[in-house]
Amino acid sequence: MTSLVSSADxxxxxxxxxxxxxxxxxxxxxxxxxxxxxxxxxxxVRYKQTFLGAAxxxxxxxxxxxxxxxFFGKMAKVGSDGLPYPIFSYVGLxxxxxxxxxxxxxxxxxxxxxxxxxxxxxxxxxxxxxxxLSGVIDFAIAFIILIGMxxxxxxxxxxxxxxxxxxxxxxxxxxxxxxxWLSAINVKYRDVRYVxxxxxxxxxFVTPVIYPASRATATLVEHGLPPWLYGLNPMVGVVEGFxxxxxxxxxxxxxxxxxTVVTVLMLLGxxxxxxxxxxxxxxxx
Amino acid sequence: xxxxxxEAEDLGKEYRIxxxxxxxxxxxxxxxxxxxxxxxxxxFRRAPGSRSSSGTIWALKDVNFEVLRGEVVGLIGRNGAGxxxxxxxxxxxxxxxTGRAVIHGRVGSLLEVGMGFHPELTGRENIFLNGAxxxxxxxxxxxxxxxxxxFAELEKFIDTPVKYYSTGMYLRLAFGVAAHLESEIxxxxxxxxxxxxxxxxxxxxxxxxxxxGGRTVFFVSHNMSAIQSLCTRGICLKPGGVAADGTVESAVxxxxxxxxxxxxxxxxxxxxxxxxxxGTRFRISSVRFEGVQDSQIPLWSPLRLRFDFETTExxxxxxLGFSVYSMDREHLFTCESADSDSFLELEGGIAGSAVxxxxxxxLAPARYVVDIRARSGSAVVDAIDSALMFEISPFxxxxxxxxxxxxxxxxxxxxxLGNPMAVxxxxxxxxxxx
Numbered sequence: 001m002t003s004l005v006s007s008a009d010x011x012x013x014x015x016x017x018x019x020x021x022x023x024x025x026x027x028x029x030x031x032x033x034x035x036x037x038x039x040x041x042x043x044x045v046r047y048k049q050t051f052l053g054a055a056x057x058x059x060x061x062x063x064x065x066x067x068x069x070x071f072f073g074k075m076a077k078v079g080s081d082g083l084p085y086p087i088f089s090y091v092g093l094x095x096x097x098x099x100x101x102x103x104x105x106x107x108x109x110x111x112x113x114x115x116x117x118x119x120x121x122x123x124x125x126x127x128x129x130x131x132x133l134s135g136v137i138d139f140a141i142a143f144i145i146l147i148g149m150x151x152x153x154x155x156x157x158x159x160x161x162x163x164x165x166x167x168x169x170x171x172x173x174x175x176x177x178x179x180x181w182l183s184a185i186n187v188k189y190r191d192v193r194y195v196x197x198x199x200x201x202x203x204x205f206v207t208p209v210i211y212p213a214s215r216a217t218a219t220l221v222e223h224g225l226p227p228w229l230y231g232l233n234p235m236v237g238v239v240e241g242f243x244x245x246x247x248x249x250x251x252x253x254x255x256x257x258x259x260t261v262v263t264v265l266m267l268l269g270x271x272x273x274x275x276x277x278x279x280x281x282x283x284x285x
Numbered sequence: 286x287x288x289x290x291x292e293a294e295d296l297g298k299e300y301r302i303x304x305x306x307x308x309x310x311x312x313x314x315x316x317x318x319x320x321x322x323x324x325x326x327x328x329f330r331r332a333p334g335s336r337s338s339s340g341t342i343w344a345l346k347d348v349n350f351e352v353l354r355g356e357v358v359g360l361i362g363r364n365g366a367g368x369x370x371x372x373x374x375x376x377x378x379x380x381x382x383t384g385r386a387v388i389h390g391r392v393g394s395l396l397e398v399g400m401g402f403h404p405e406l407t408g409r410e411n412i413f414l415n416g417a418x419x420x421x422x423x424x425x426x427x428x429x430x431x432x433x434x435x436f437a438e439l440e441k442f443i444d445t446p447v448k449y450y451s452t453g454m455y456l457r458l459a460f461g462v463a464a465h466l467e468s469e470i471x472x473x474x475x476x477x478x479x480x481x482x483x484x485x486x487x488x489x490x491x492x493x494x495x496x497x498g499g500r501t502v503f504f505v506s507h508n509m510s511a512i513q514s515l516c517t518r519g520i521c522l523k524p525g526g527v528a529a530d531g532t533v534e535s536a537v538x539x540x541x542x543x544x545x546x547x548x549x550x551x552x553x554x555x556x557x558x559x560x561x562x563x564g565t566r567f568r569i570s571s572v573r574f575e576g577v578q579d580s581q582i583p584l585w586s587p588l589r590l591r592f593d594f595e596t597t598e599x600x601x602x603x604x605l606g607f608s609v610y611s612m613d614r615e616h617l618f619t620c621e622s623a624d625s626d627s628f629l630e631l632e633g634g635i636a637g638s639a640v641x642x643x644x645x646x647x648l649a650p651a652r653y654v655v656d657i658r659a660r661s662g663s664a665v666v667d668a669i670d671s672a673l674m675f676e677i678s679p680f681x682x683x684x685x686x687x688x689x690x691x692x693x694x695x696x697x698x699x700x701x702l703g704n705p706m707a708v709x710x711x712x713x714x715x716x717x718x719x
Contacts, residue, residue, distance in 0.1 A: 012392065014377060015385035037417040041403055048405045119397045120418060121377035282379040283300065 021275040027123045034122055038130035043137050057138035058145050061093040068093075068210055078211040081249045087149050091246055092209035092239045094146060095171045098139040099235055100200040102172070106131040106179025107196050110187050114285045124278045125271070128179045132172055139168070150246070158248040167241040170256075170263055174234040177266030184277040187285050207235045213255065231258025234266065290470055290501050291352035291375065295384030298345040298370050344370040347526045348384070352503065357496040359516035359533055360505045361540045363671070366522040368505045369474070372396060375503065376472050390501075393420060393468030399459030404448035408439055408458055411447055415462045429465040436491070437461035456484065464491045471495060475506035489515065508613040509537055541612075541652060544674045559669060567603065567631075567659055567666040568595050572673060575640060580675045584650055585694055588643040590673075592657070598633040600661040605639050608656045609648070617653070617690060623660070647693040650677045 028035075047053040065086055072078045073085030080088035106128040110117065113127055150157070186192035208216060213236060217227035231237050237259025240252035345367035352358055362368050373379045375386060376394030401418040402411050412433055416426035434443055437457040447455055473492060493515050496502045506512050512519060512533060519536025521528040521543070529539030574582065575589040582588065592605050606621030620643055622628070631637070655673040659666050 010389070010391055012377070012388040013385060014374060014381065014388070016380050016382055033423055034417045034420075037414050041401070041406065041414055044410070045403055045405050115397075116400060116418065118373075118378060119400055120394060120420075122418070122420070279380045282373065 017279060019276075020272055021278070023125075023271050023275060024123060028125050028129070031122050031126055035126050035130055035133075038126065039134045042130065042134040054141050057141040061090060061097045061142050062145060064093055064097070065090045072210050079215065081212040081214060081243075083155075083243075083247055083249065084153050087146075087153050087155065087247065088212075088243070089209065090146060090149060091242050092207075094139065094142055095167070095238045095242055096204065096207060096209045096235065097142065098135050099171050099175050099238070100204070101138065102132045102135040102175035103178050103182065103200060104196050105135065106175060107182035107186055107192055109179075110183045110281060111190070111193075111285065117285055118282050124281060125180070125274060128176060128183050128274070131183075132176045132179055135175075136168070136172070146246070155247055157246050158244070160245040160248075160251075162245075163241065164245050167238055167245060170234065170241070170260060171238045173263045173267050174238065174259075177234075177263060177270040180267075180270030180274040184274045184281075187277065187281050203233075203235070206233055208239050212249075213240045213252065214250070217255075228254035228258045231255035232262055234259040234263045237263075288354045289351050290354050290389045291350075291386065291503070292388075293348055293350050293375075293384070293386045296345060296348040296371065296374060296381050296386060297343060297383035298367070298374060298379070299341050299343050299382040301341050343525070345374070345381075345522075346524070348522070350520060350527065350530055352501060354501055355499050356518050357502045357504065357516045359512035359519045359536065360503060360522065361507070361509070361512060361519065361536055362522035362528070363540075363543055366524055366543075368522055371522065372472055372474060372503070372505055388470065390469035391420075392470045392472065393466040394472040395419070395463045395466065396472070396474045398456060398463055402447060402455075402459060405446055407446050408434075408437075408443040408450070411458065412462055415459065419463065419466050420468070421466060425467055429467075433458075433461040433465050436464065453484065460484075460488050460491075464488075464495070468500075470501045470503070472503045473505065475504070475508060475511070509540075510613045513537065541674070544654070544671065559667065563665065564667045566596065566598050567600055567661065568597075569593070569605075569657060569659055569667050569669065569672075570595050570636070572657055572669075574673070574675060577675070580673075581678045582675050584677055584692065585645070585647070588646045588675075590641045590655070591638060592641070592659075593636070593638045594659065594667075595636045596631050596633055600631045600633075600666065601628075602660075602662045603629040603631055603666070604660050605641060606658045606660070607641065608658070609646075610654045610656065611690065612652050612654065614654075615690075617648070621658075621660075645694060646677075647691050648677045649690055649692040651690075652676045 050056060052059070068089045069086045073080065073089070109127045109131040110124070116122075116127075117124070182192050182196060204210075213230065216230050216236075220227050220229055231254060237252060237256040240249075241256050243249040244252050344365075348367070348371060360368050360371065370379070372394070373396075374381050375388070376392060376396065378394075378396075399415065401414055403414070406414065412430065413423070413426055417423070421429075434440055437454070437460075439454060439458055442450065442454065447458070450458070489511050492502070492504065496504075496515055496517075502515075504512070504516060516533050518531070519533040520530045521536040521539040523539075523543050528543055529536045569592055571593045573591055574580065575591045577589075590607055594605075604621050604623035604627070606619060606623070608619040609617045611617060620641060622639070622641060629637075629639075653675055654671050655675070656668070656670045657672045658668045
């Protein structure tokens, strides 16, 4: 038999909102099952539809690593803080690939879900969150290769490996912070679609994936600037943190701190902008 | 405890005309807009209710009503009266511009079936996905799973990806999930009743079952017979407010009146809404029934429809036509001048008229709606939906409420042994009527 939920506790007031809206994270939590199903759909469909399925999650960072090793490691000799270049770049590529995929998926998700947006209510924040979280599965698969490589090179993780979940969270936060901005803007201006691949490509070069962060901070110091400035790019803290936790390279200290602060600010700003724009999504999309 | 579950106060929704168009805006538009909205702020607020020069339109205006627990409310109104907008506001998809609504209880909105369905996923997987999108808890979906599958008659195919489903199977599954939403208040759009006639009946039957189960249902439809059979109350919207709120009968009557009102105002069809690209080269400027008063046509009289038209450029093989629909939008028939091979070759910048006659329409006494069309060759050059309404008046025929669509002229030939009778066809207005 059907049982009706008591209505005494659920009163919905619908009225125009003005100015900035609250984030309503509690409501997002109430809809966590929808979030779960959206992530599950995304992952399931991708692995069902593609011939290579999960192998794609490995192929992309692996081939990039090979190309980087040949061109930057061997030919350009950009340096790798004394670590073998393949594992040095692969550890950087893991969070980077996750970040760039998550940003591009999140930026298009509102437009891609327009049929949902115009037909049913749910906290719209669920959509960019689902886009960002579904990438974690790919990350986990690609991580298995890293474990193999660490065995191969005989590198044991440092005790700092306990910070790895926090670093992944930081990467997730950075992708979501940017993803919320871009997805909301994309509803109004479809230019975003063209901007995202271009921006992530440029972003790769200001992130220490190919080269060690020490080279960038050294350049900053040469110009009389404090090295923590480099951490304003939140992915700097993440990538350096990964190397520190897994490969035992130098402690990235102030870089992680700066990146964390920037990520938190981006999340707050992105969330508020998203909520402000949210009320027009269904009308404009 | 108050038994009012939905209260709406002065609800209104203003759209930019640009926002009604599909698609997005360019940066350039935004910059231009920034200037014009700044200018707008300096001027007085314009009178609402219609298109204003500053490019906005009120899709919904001054809507007030209360819905009590357990009521089944039918929401009707012409296209553009704001039904969909109201439904979207109540289901929180879009925000109102003015006013407020208070809803007590959990709301389920069914504006479309099969939301979020993915063709690669199996029926079982899609049930859970769609359930989550509609706001069902997983335990709820589990509890109703067997019922949904039984309703959809898909026991054998539940683990097949839905891309292999026929349209019918797909719709049954999608409606099945929607119908098992256990919310106290249900907002339903008529698009739910899709597919073939049998399935539509099944869907409407299910909605009726839900309605009888003591839940509050808000049902939008163009199907007057569905509204009349399902609803306990009717609200008729018109552009700029509520036309009627009360019994289903009163709402349906108000709906018909809005059509007639508009028809009188629009006998000149210059300003009638048209789809893009229509009415530019060839324009039907007015259309009316000839020899008819108040849109009343006596039973078994001919239908005589007069079109006035204008052209802006030369057109060849022009034909005019009209389609007659019942009030619940069932298409009854179409007549075109092309049927009798009468085409017109027209020069640009001229005006003319045409009369189309159906000598024996044989329509049953009821109300009907007429769509009109003009074609040049096979291309539609002008089209106006619901351009006219008329009523076949019963003239003393006893069974007018039981005839569904047609009441053909019939001729009878009695033979009684030893007492042969003369044959005379039945006609209205014959002299032996008093």
